[in-house]
Amino acid sequence: MKLVYLLGLGAFALGLDAYVTAGLLPVIADDFDASVSATGQMVTTFTLAYAIASPIFATLLSAQRQRLGLLSSLAVFTVANAASALVPTLPLLLITRALAGVGAGLYLALAASAAAALVSKERRGRGLAIIMGGMSSGTVIGVPVGVLVAQHFGWRATLWAVSVIGLVSFLGLALRLPALPAPDGAPTLRQRVTVLTDPRVASIVGVSFLAATASLGLYTYFAPVMADESMGGVENITPYLWAWGIGGVLGSILIGTLVDKVRRPYTLVVGIMALLVVALVAFRVTASIHPLVALLPIAVWGAVGWALQVPQQHDLLAARGDSGGTTAVALNESALYLGSAVGSGLGGLAFSLHWDSSLLPLLAAGAAALGLLLQVTGVRVSTARGAKQPAAETAVPAESAS
Template sequence: MRSILLLGLGAFALGLDAYVIAGLLPIVAADFDTSVAVAGQMVTAFTLSYGIASPVVATLVPAERQRAALFGALLVFSVGNAGTAMATSLPMLLGMRALAGASAGLYLALAVAAASTLVSKERRGQALTLVIAGMSSGTVLGVPIGVLIAQESGWRVTMWVVTGLGVVAFVGLLATLPALPANSSPTLGQRAAVLKDPRVASIVGVSFLAAVASLGLYTYMAPMMGSAAMGGVDNITPYLWVWGVGGVLGSLMVGPLVDRSGLRPFTIVVIIMATLSAALLLLPGLASVDPVLALAPILVWGAVGWALQVPQQHDLLSMRGEKGGSVAVALNESALYLGSAVGSTLGGIALAVGFGMSSLPLAAGAVALLGLLLQITGVRIFMRRGPKGSEPAPARGVSDR
């Protein structure tokens, strides 16, 4: 159990590292004498590398070298964050963020696999929950704490804290993690074969668009809420906390909703995407009246953004079975980080060409509407047809899904 907790600590550092920059952009931009749009590419570098490393690099690790690769990934992750803290130029900064992101993607894939082998099958769910909860709590709870540290001591101190957490996890795992069984991961060909299933592709597409909208916009939370058009907020921390609290509530509530409400995951995703769209589109108007009013859509945004993946993963596992489902879920996770990278890049481009901060949530809301449209058209059609060569599934209306 100690090893699993330490795996969770590493995941906590990963979750903190992935999005704490969102709250530090104005500080980092000022330190490097650059624009917020350019500084925002730190998130792009991290999440793009993460999204590529998780499905690609993990397949290159020999089955008998999983334990060594896990240590290597965690060590490189710590080096990447130390390099971020010591960066003296923007290219170095972006390079270190890419290094940290790639190693983070590999670490989480290996940590999840390791946790599943360290306990009996009956306790596997609990072990996996501890690792994934470490990552989500790093994002939801760790980010506001990291921002507070940065406000008091500077953003580089926050990055040293992330580095320290990674080192502690590394040393602890080095002392406690036993040898791991040689379980080979799916090849790139096997992963690509799963993605060729139009049902999987359409669901992953919805997750990608949701991430472009939700996580992409989150990158610019601090400068967005600090702009005059959005109320000129001086302290972003309460808004990050509210977004995080919404994330915790959404994560806790969606599971029972899927299991016991009688609603199909398809319908729940429709509700989530519609709610996300509405929250993002309402955000600028409410913030312009009073920034306190913006707390309501931010709470909803955090809740539905974090809740989405439970019904998505449920559908992927249900349609592909245990083996194929795990590959589909991994692809879905990659889509989230690639979507975050695309969203932060597009946001930076929009700001660079002169769009105002208040236009970002409107654009994000439009992308979420595209995800809703894909859900009620493509996902519905392909799930009714079933995989190629199978008998068509019984026709169901949206209300039955």
């Protein structure tokens, strides 16, 4: 499990990098004399690059070179963050953020697959939870601290901190991570493409996409939403970032043990998506009463948003087996960040059109409700059909690659 924690440290750097920008948008916008909506596109470029890189590179990467891919992706991520701390203009920052997204996209998919390979099947849920716990810990610890660092030393210092953490994780893994076992009958590119057409995989990643559009898209504009007078007119967003992040850490860590015990990801995801809808609506209602009352639904929002990905990854690995698991998990991560990109892009559009920002939590709840509907229809049907087929028929035989 020690190696899994090293993988989790890299995920911590990813979580810090991906979400600290939500607290830095006003500072970066002032530095480059740009609008918040224009600066917010640094989140969109990061997440779009992440979404594109994750399935493509995980699909093309040789099964025998998983370790090399893991280290290379972490190196690209680390160097790109150092470059982001040095750029003099917003367009160059957008480019370096895209490069960081490419490294992050491949790393997290490979880290999840590596964590599953390094532990027994009975502890797979906990292994995956460590990776997601690293991501969420990067949020709960990194985002408030990163914002504080930026206030005293500038936003560039925060990105330098991300680079240092990434470098520490890289060095540790380079020294200690063994060659990762290649799956038996490792699939060819043709076989990997079939993963994308699996109805069960498509349904699962569709739920992830809608959940991310709701949860992560709204989080990008957390500060300006809470600054709206109808949401309490909050100036100091830090306590609310802590509430969201602490909820995320608890959710992502506790869900691993729950997945191992229940072993029914479908049922868990139904409950998680239902809670997400309720939390987002409650966030809007309670914040209008008093912002401090909104701390509870914000914490629940963070908890269920982060908890979702562990049962999703577990279900994908179970659906595709070891041979197709890496590609399926990469596709899920792609959907997660594509949803974040769509959510942040739509949020930026709403701000540019001068919509009432207090509507965003309700719109996010609507996207989450669509995800819940997909879970109880598409995922349920595809899971039931898969259960009726023998395990040997649900995977593509290695012999068919010829």
